[in-house]
Amino acid sequence: MNTKRLSDTMEKALSDQMNKEIAASHTFLSYGIWADDKGYKGIANFLYRHAQEERNHSIKFMEYVLNRGGKPKVNAIPAPPKDPESLTECFDGVFKHEVDNTTSIYKIVDLSFEEKDWATWNFMQWFVQEQIEEETLAMNLIDDLKIAGGDRATDESLFTLDKTLEKAKDDAPLAQEATGANP
Known part of the structure; x- marks a missing residue:
């Protein structure tokens, strides 16, 4: 008996999103390594935690497809982008990724509605x-860096920003604990 409760098109779209989340995790891990190498330990820690959150999202997609009788397909992970040249480029990259991810999520919502x-x-x-x-969150990173002085920020401003992000709330466990009543 066929117990699959997803169309082939939906199964592929969800698998593709799972892989997109895995790629995002590697991108943020790469950005974190770059920040760590530059001495921004707090920013690096923030990006490492964000990488873990993206991985958690990929697992959510994997589990959902399996629970609906499908089989998600793991694809090769594309190489992350080249290292940013500055914190501005790094934070802009985070924002661009999130906007791209939102667009992809909306396409799945549209498909689910159509089907x-x-x-x-x-x-x-x-x-x-x-x-x-x-x-x-990504827009706030960009704004915080602008307030600190952008790429011309003083060492003191960047130190304060780095320490602030080091202490920023860790969102990764929240993704796993979300429910309908507590999204």
């Missing part, structure tokens, strides 16, 4: 909300 796959539509609402938070 009347209400289970997947419901599942994706968590990610819609998450992307609002992710884009806001």
Whole structure:
């Protein structure tokens, strides 16, 4: 008996998103290594935690596809982008990634609506909300760096920003603990 509750198209879209989240994890890991190498330990730690959160998102997609009787396909992970030249380029890269990810999430929401796959539509609402938070976080990084002086910031301003991000709330466990009542 066929117990698969996803169309082939939806299964592929969800698998592709799972792989996109894995690639994002590697991108943020790469950015974290770059920041760590530059001496920005707090920013690096923040990016490492964000890399883990992206990995957690990929696992959410994997589990969902499996729970709906599908089989997610793991693809090769593309190489992360080259190291940024500055913190501005790094934070802009984080923002661009999140906007691209939001676009991809919306395409799955659209597909679930078209297919009347209400289970997947419901599942994706968590990610819609998450992307609002992710884009806001990325915009705040850009704004905080601008306030600190951007690429012309003083060492003291960058030190303060680095220490602030080191203590920033760790969002990774929240992705695993989310429920319908507590997105």
